[in-house]
Amino acid sequence: MRSIWKGAITFGLVNVPVKVYSATEDHDVPLHQVHDKDGGRIRYQRRCEIDGEIVDYEHIVKAYDDGDKTVVITNEDLKSLPVEKSREIDVVEFVPSDQIDPIRYDKSYYLEPDSKSAKAYVLLRRTLEESERTAIVKFALRQKTRLAALRVMDDVLLLQTLLWDDEVREAGFPSLKGDVEISDRELKMSASLVASFESDFEPSKFSDDYQAQLRQLIDAKLEQGESLDTAATFGEGDEDEDGGEVLDLMEALKRSVEQSRAKKKKGA
Template structure:
């Protein structure tokens, strides 16, 4: 597994060198956008709307928009210094709580934790202590320039770090529109609903749940591929150097042709003879 973060976790005087690895992966099928006429992939270019020119990465700076149209520019050096200052610190478990006290709405991403060099014993100690106490650890960590609140727990004999949202990142449920207040429900209706829930209750087996849409889309793509329903981009027509050279030569000749003097009008000559 690819290591995305390397550092240490500590609780009390116990320090554990660890590595983080992504525990999940995005298996969404990514579709490309093509030009309908020639089936060429569409480019998405970074263009300045004022200068009307394409912008390179080295010409882009980051900024915070504190008011409409007003920005504070942040230099890369400032951000790197701030990031370095916090990343150098060992991640400390600040609290231990019961997992049931954390609502699932707070959870974000999962990372497997493996022990670093010399950290196997301390890793095993924390794992065993969490299992015996039936608690999870709360810690703070900076990942990809963002400070995260995280839960450290045991999953199938492996320590897992779950990043969780801060309270101010979870929107208030009271802001959800059209949620009804408590309605009067008859005992018969409630008993019937509970009976239905009981009939559909089973043990959770993750393996039996599949992404039906993704599987159907993969089948569709494969059937089109094997049925030769494929398209290829139309190659951009290359200009011939010979044609360009001939055009340039002809243009040069046309420019250097001597200008013929304008012919004299007959009426002028006739008028001269008559006057003579």
């Protein structure tokens, strides 16, 4: 892995130099656009509306239009902002870890010690572990001020950027207003269904079926050409055993519990 940024975690007079690495990567099969008639690659051009010329990236800058006037913001303008010059990951506060709702998490980054001695890094890591707290930090990265949660994952400090408060929408759905009656029997049956699915989360058990099937489709087309028989490649889909039958809630719960138990017995 290559670090994408260097800085230092600061809280009080403590300074922890770190290197920042992207913790995740995209595994989607890369696709591009072509003309369906002849397969020619579709490319986008950056054409100026005034002179009609195609513009290279090195001559493109940002601008803001308020409706009446347009102001151009150059890369030098952006780099001159005080917050952009900062290389500090500033600890604002330490909060109980369970107070951060997962909906607020955005991107994840690993932090590696960037000094001869890892003592300050390990001290911060141990402090977070033993206090069961998460550090809320602010820093600037790629022309944006970021709010983030700094926590421990295994033996590494993990930085997870957070959405700002006004970026999380409220879920005020009219359909959820008013009382909905749930019987004790329905609740008990639903709890039984949950119990039948109980397990420890192991990410390695799961895979991206769509990407696997897309890769299978691509390999088959490379081998067989456009005369591909998709039914032969993927097999005929199993029809729904219930034949589209509409079930009431209790019956659906009952059958779901029975199916889950049968699957567990079969896999045992």
